[in-house]
Amino acid sequence: MxxxxxxxxxxxxxxxxxxxxxxxxxxxxxxxxxxxxxxxxxxxxxxxxxxxxxxxxxxxxxxxxxxxxxxxxxxxxxxxxxxxxxxxxxxxxxxxxxxxxxxxxxxxxxxxRGLCTRCGADLNGAECGCDRTVENVKLSALKNFKIKK
Ligand SMILES: [Zn+2]
Ligand SMILES: [Zn+2]
Structure with missing residues (x-):
């Protein structure tokens, strides 16, 4: 190595x-x-x-x-x-x-695909199942944002 x-x-x-x-x-x-x-x-x-x-x-x-x-x-x-x-x-x-x-x-x-940012698993092999959708969470939060009138 x-x-x-x-x-x-x-x-x-x-x-x-x-x-x-x-x-x-x-x-x-x-x-x-x-x-x-x-x-x-x-x-x-x-x-x-x-x-x-x-x-x-x-x-x-x-x-x-x-x-x-x-x-x-x-x-x-x-x-x-x-x-x-x-x-x-x-x-x-x-x-x-x-x-x-x-x-x-x-x-x-x-x-x-690199390594999982959470558990470090090699994502080229198998999906480890971690939730890495940090950005998606932010986006859906914006979607629910309503402008108060
Ligand atoms: Zn590689
Ligand atoms: Zn993982």
């Missing part, structure tokens, strides 16, 4: 990367697929889902980065990062891509 908000990876992340060296940077086009385990934000149950992400990352050498110059990129979803030495570690940028695809309020299914 994992804590709410945590995300467990069920399989190795499948990754397709195309790395192109362009004039002063390295462009990485990637697609990542991962099977993750999340906790439903309504019924708190664990469920599994696939996340996909396509991305483009521009890597410029750390040493060659102009200090105060803002690098303007045409498209907002482009990511720029730096690398040093002869190796590029893609891990943090790719982890970030996967993290962005993980829903903020995960749902095990679109119409998850």
């Amino acid at each position: 994992q804590n709410a908000g945590e995300c467990g990876f069920l399989s190795p992340i499948r990754l397709q990367l195309t790395v192109v060296r362009e004039y002063d940077h390295i462009r990485v086009n990637g697609r990542v697929e991962a099977r993750v385990r999340l906790n439903c934000s309504r019924c708190l149950k664990e469920y599994e889902t696939e996340v996909f992400s396509s991305f483009t990352i521009f890597y410029t050498p750390a040493a060659g980065m102009p200090q105060d110059e803002e690098v303007e990129l045409a498209e907002e979803d482009l990511i720029s990062a730096t690398y040093g030495g002869d190796e590029i570690d893609f891990t943090s940028e790719i982890a970030e891509q996967v993290a962005m695809e993980i829903p903020f309020q995960p749902l095990c299914k679109e119409d998850c």
Whole structure:
């Protein structure tokens, strides 16, 4: 059992990367697929889902980065990062891509009924029989309201 908000990876992340060296940077086009385990934000149950992400990352050498110059990129979803030495570690940028695809309020299914606000029973299973019609009660009270003349 994992804590709410945590995300467990069920399989190795499948990754397709195309790395192109362009004039002063390295462009990485990637697609990542991962099977993750999340906790439903309504019924708190664990469920599994696939996340996909396509991305483009521009890597410029750390040493060659102009200090105060803002690098303007045409498209907002482009990511720029730096690398040093002869190796590029893609891990943090790719982890970030996967993290962005993980829903903020995960749902095990679109119409998850969640938990009973009274007894905490999982309403996807069986109706617990609690009276949760608080709002309806208010409405019927209004219906009976009569204006005194
Ligand atoms: Zn759920
Ligand atoms: Zn209940």
